[in-house]
Amino acid sequence: MPTITINNLEVRADAGMTILEAARAHNFKIPTLCHYPDLDIKSDCRICVVELIGQKGLVTACSTPVYEGMAVKINSPRALNARKAITEMILANHDAECTACVRNMNCELQRLAESTGIVKNRFESILEVKPVDKSNPSLVRNSNRCIKCGRCIDACKTIQGIGVLDIAGRGHDSDVTTAFGKALADVFCTYCGQCSAVCPVGAIMEKDSTDVVWEAIDHPDKHVIVQVAPAIRVSLGEELGLALGSIVTGKIVAALKMLGFSKVFDTNFTADLTIIEEGHELINRMKNGGKLPLITSCCPGWVRYAEHQYPDLLDNLSTCKSPQQMFGALAKTYYAQRENLNPKDIFVVSIMPCTAKKYEASRPEMSYNGQDPDVDAVLTTRELAKMIKQMGIEFENLREQKFDKPDEVTTGAAAIFGATGGVMEAALRSVKEILDERPLEQLEFDRVRGYEGIREAEVTIKGETVKVAVAHTLSQAKKIADDIRLGTSPYAFIEVMACPGGCVGGGGQPYGTTHEKSRERIQTIYQVDRLMKVRKSHDNAAVANLYSNYLGEPSGKLAHTLLHTKYTPR
Amino acid sequence: MELTAVLQAYPKEQTYLLEILLKYQASKPTHHLEEDELTAIADHLGLPASHVFSVVSFYSFFSMTPRGRYILQFCRDVPCHISDTFSVRETLETLLGIKTGETTEDGVFTLEYSSCLGACDLAPVLRVNDTLYHHLTVDKIKAILAEIRSGSDA
Numbered sequence A: 001m002p003t004i005t006i007n008n009l010e011v012r013a014d015a016g017m018t019i020l021e022a023a024r025a026h027n028f029k030i031p032t033l034c035h036y037p038d039l040d041i042k043s044d045c046r047i048c049v050v051e052l053i054g055q056k057g058l059v060t061a062c063s064t065p066v067y068e069g070m071a072v073k074i075n076s077p078r079a080l081n082a083r084k085a086i087t088e089m090i091l092a093n094h095d096a097e098c099t100a101c102v103r104n105m106n107c108e109l110q111r112l113a114e115s116t117g118i119v120k121n122r123f124e125s126i127l128e129v130k131p132v133d134k135s136n137p138s139l140v141r142n143s144n145r146c147i148k149c150g151r152c153i154d155a156c157k158t159i160q161g162i163g164v165l166d167i168a169g170r171g172h173d174s175d176v177t178t179a180f181g182k183a184l185a186d187v188f189c190t191y192c193g194q195c196s197a198v199c200p201v202g203a204i205m206e207k208d209s210t211d212v213v214w215e216a217i218d219h220p221d222k223h224v225i226v227q228v229a230p231a232i233r234v235s236l237g238e239e240l241g242l243a244l245g246s247i248v249t250g251k252i253v254a255a256l257k258m259l260g261f262s263k264v265f266d267t268n269f270t271a272d273l274t275i276i277e278e279g280h281e282l283i284n285r286m287k288n289g290g291k292l293p294l295i296t297s298c299c300p301g302w303v304r305y306a307e308h309q310y311p312d313l314l315d316n317l318s319t320c321k322s323p324q325q326m327f328g329a330l331a332k333t334y335y336a337q338r339e340n341l342n343p344k345d346i347f348v349v350s351i352m353p354c355t356a357k358k359y360e361a362s363r364p365e366m367s368y369n370g371q372d373p374d375v376d377a378v379l380t381t382r383e384l385a386k387m388i389k390q391m392g393i394e395f396e397n398l399r400e401q402k403f404d405k406p407d408e409v410t411t412g413a414a415a416i417f418g419a420t421g422g423v424m425e426a427a428l429r430s431v432k433e434i435l436d437e438r439p440l441e442q443l444e445f446d447r448v449r450g451y452e453g454i455r456e457a458e459v460t461i462k463g464e465t466v467k468v469a470v471a472h473t474l475s476q477a478k479k480i481a482d483d484i485r486l487g488t489s490p491y492a493f494i495e496v497m498a499c500p501g502g503c504v505g506g507g508g509q510p511y512g513t514t515h516e517k518s519r520e521r522i523q524t525i526y527q528v529d530r531l532m533k534v535r536k537s538h539d540n541a542a543v544a545n546l547y548s549n550y551l552g553e554p555s556g557k558l559a560h561t562l563l564h565t566k567y568t569p570r
Numbered sequence B: 001m002e003l004t005a006v007l008q009a010y011p012k013e014q015t016y017l018l019e020i021l022l023k024y025q026a027s028k029p030t031h032h033l034e035e036d037e038l039t040a041i042a043d044h045l046g047l048p049a050s051h052v053f054s055v056v057s058f059y060s061f062f063s064m065t066p067r068g069r070y071i072l073q074f075c076r077d078v079p080c081h082i083s084d085t086f087s088v089r090e091t092l093e094t095l096l097g098i099k100t101g102e103t104t105e106d107g108v109f110t111l112e113y114s115s116c117l118g119a120c121d122l123a124p125v126l127r128v129n130d131t132l133y134h135h136l137t138v139d140k141i142k143a144i145l146a147e148i149r150s151g152s153d154a
């Protein structure tokens, strides 16, 4: 355990730590830009330079390991000056119109400018303004704000294994861009948004939907309803000043009512519905020699990836719509009838941890009449937080409220959808109990829980062994899909989520989401499950009612029209 | 040379990207690489197209716009600049009637900047396709151009 001196304080560090890690462990803050906890260390931006006593040059704290007797000064005049000059150079090539920027007050560059004490930039602007890419429903790329830290490149390459983005050109003329500088819609981007979640500035962000939602709420003839995805209740709190892992379900309902939504529903209701439909699909395929393995389809990033990279495997995808789209379809049909409303007057909003959900809602087949979308607007966790702030709501003080009926009845099975392995576990709880025709002895399927990239389990159903697997991130999904293609996949059922940790680590979650935070959120999600009275989807009485009052049989004719979909090779 | 022939001449390994690009570009009379060719190379090697684009846009010896049969590259780094008493650039631009970055109408010459060509002791230098000419003077440049023009394929 080396002893080192930081500023004038002697501290113990672990062998193998970098200066940055040692400093953080002792509550010294060293500013960083290109560094991000889950990504490779690049030491490109040089913002983290510190002075090493007895050495001429400055060293980068993110990449320099500590050693016995090392003495560093974080804020020596030389280090400060260097940091300031680097920041000024970045700002000279940056469209710094903060008040018009989504990252205003939540921006790493802004914080850096403040901490280095920049009042007026000594360098003149060399920015050559480039067009902003608004080509797709999910993400906007504004390279005029890009500081070329490369985090997005890494996220796309290492987490997703795709590589949509890279650096082009050299030196001062270099730019972070797609192949041949094309629009995101014209290259193979899944819209997963992992790039947007790690960007330190406002250079890649979700396409804003807050304006259309405010407009709809204000519209006298619109009946505006909202659904809240399972993963939001364990992450929104962080964005609004509550502790990591806070469960804020009831506060979200209260806040959404204050924002002016007529009804606030829980996507967990249609998550249970998804399990019933998908469970029956699995049972049917297993019984009737249908296409196996069955692969989940509730993640639109994964669906788009499969449509592009594995068009030959599209028959393996479950035909079930995602919970978001099942909700939308029912809202514009069943709910409209029940409430005696014209579906055209219903405006459906979803709160999702995801940027790809915006794209999913815009898919032409996701429409009850072939024209108007089932889901009219999708807000990310970040966008909802922004609206709550805009409204001046004191979130932490809100009294908890309940979701509107009949969807207030939800289950633990639906709650765990937000965690990697959750859909699999929820499906197993139902499929096993239904086929075994006796109550489950053990509700938890520990083998599909956890954070390994790919996890597999053997489950005995009706005396037969069924192999299942769970994968999170697209680089892991690729391994599974390649095996299916080769015919060497031993599984009957596979869950795939594009984001690390599942939806808890979604591309629309609060900035600064890391594996560590995602794991924390997953623990909270299992806690939500444990606290639920009903923990199996097929025990959800409201879902059973929906079938008997409206849908008919699971997997039946109406269920197929409303709740199932098809895929297109791209 | 067909692209497939070039691809087959190298092991299917990502480390051969640069060599494949160089070889293929040199084989084309237009000395340039097109988007669908780069995409095909990327697919062949299992690389993201963005990476291949990144490489091509990084090195000044690659081009994505058609160029002349002879590419004249003069160095703009310090040693060449200091020993350049008469302006290589201006001489070439006047003699060819084009600006740097352009191609002559007959498609014979393209004039380009290059970063250091690694022959600073011989400065000022000019690279014409694979040949390096050194210790340039105005007369020498005239002679080089005349020689190419009188060549059988020019």
Ligand code: SF4
Residues within 6 Å of the ligand: A094, A095, A096, A097, A098, A099, A101, A102, A103, A104, A105, A107, A108, A109, A110, A145, A201, A202, A203
């Ligand atoms: S990215 Fe940051 S510094 Fe740049 S305009 Fe936005 S808020 Fe301001």
Ligand code: SF4
Residues within 6 Å of the ligand: A139, A155, A156, A160, A162, A163, A164, A165, A188, A189, A190, A191, A192, A193, A194, A195, A196
């Ligand atoms: S949205 Fe996902 S696939 Fe698209 S560039 Fe970003 S990380 Fe890559």
Ligand code: SF4
Residues within 6 Å of the ligand: A145, A146, A147, A148, A149, A150, A151, A152, A153, A176, A195, A198, A199, A200, A201, A203, A204
């Ligand atoms: S877009 Fe954002 S994450 Fe990507 S390089 Fe630019 S600043 Fe960094």
